[in-house]
Amino acid sequence: MTSPVVEVRNLRKTYPGAGRGAAPKTAVADVSFQVARGEIFGILGPNGAGKTTTVECLAGLRHADGGTIRVLGHDPQADPTAVREHVGVQLQEAALHDKITVGEALDVFGSFYPQRADSAELLGLLDLTAHRDQQFGKLSGGQKQRLSIALALVGRPQVAILDELTTGLDPAARRATWDLVERVRDSGVTVLLVTHFMDEAERLCDRLVVIDAGRVVAEGTPAALIEGLEGHRGVRLRFADDAARARAAQLLTALSERDPDVVGVVPAGDEIEVTGTRKVLFAVVQALAAADVVPDDVRTVERTLEDVFVQVTGRAYRAEENEEVAA
Structure with a gap:
């Protein structure tokens, strides 16, 4: 791989214990990967595996305890502002005020960036043109997710981080959102897709890492990982x-x-x-x-990526296994 857009080496992040005298919690023990320009790269694993902490460090939203990160050649730990101008982030827990309209949200978020995308083009890309004047609180779950993608793209990023994009959506909305992610990639944006859904990663990702207990346990294309299964x-x-x-x-x-x-x-x-x-x-x-x-x-x-997880960890895959620690 030449000139990776994102490079993470030996990333580590530990949080203080939840109670007095409690032992620290290691969210990320050792994570390394590279992302090429123009691909959909997956970070896959059960809840609590360290996925969200990894991308928050990558986006400069959290301070890492060790390792190195480079995004478009910049260190987000030392210079988060330089990274944020080029990285759009859709976080799992993000929410807007119920009264703000779709168009108003785009205007507010767009004002944070020196260059912003054309709102009409963005709404068209994400099938939101008819909802421009609709309030956030009246949007369906799928429409809210499409708006969150729009907000991640409004600053014309080179890299978009999409965290647990389809959690809570019905099957039809999930499939529609998958199509949108591919359209975002086809528009020239490199996508980091954080997910605990095996089928989602297998459908969308050009390459991926599987993270378990804060460590990378498998890496490659979905097809190669499945093909490499013993007794596949x-x-x-x-x-x-x-x-x-x-x-x-x-x-x-x-x-x-x-x-x-x-x-x-x-x-x-x-x-x-x-x-x-x-x-x-x-x-x-x-x-x-x-x-x-x-x-x-x-x-x-x-065979599926779930079989890959079973082989490399020795246990069944449970998506909701743990709660990820946040501080």
Whole structure:
């Protein structure tokens, strides 16, 4: 990667303990990554993993305890003003007064920057033209999220930080917001997308880091991370009765002990899931056919970023796992 727009190395941030005598809380233990110009870069992990603290340090909103950060060549810790002129931020907890209109909010936020985007173009980009005179308190959840993106873009930033953009939105609003993020990227803005939604990261991100307990545990493109899974192909089988399923489980377990294409055999309710290489389906069907054991249903299982998280951390992914500490 040449000339990264954002570069973070060995970032650390610790907060004081919540009560008297309580031990300090490490929100970010060791985070490093680089972001190329013009990409959607994801920071993915469960709540409390350190994602928001990371981007707040990157934007100059919090002071880091260690490590180095460069945004467009500037150090946001030493010179936050230089960074804020070029970085738009949409934070998870941001809110406006209920009475302010969409147009008024753009005017107020635009006044903070030496150069501002054309309001009409911005409203058109984010499908808000018809809501210019509508008060914030009367907007739907999806409209409020689109306005928050508009406010992050009003200063013509080169980099936009979008934090938990689709939390609380219904499926249709989420998909519409995903389309908008891609349109923002296509307009020339580099996007840092903070999310705990695996499907969102997989759909939108060109590259990403997975953060857990304040550390980067995986990095790459979604496709490469999924492709790199051990036993990354899966097959699910359903049988007519318990006896057939038990016989199949016995056969497939024995198969996994001698065939390198079959990695694991796991009961999955009234089904059996078999994981392995690209040839796992062929191996399973051949073994069952040879024993005259016929499943009622066979289907392949598509692996996701959630499977990546399970492999690198050794535990199931729970998006709402922890509350992130703030001070």
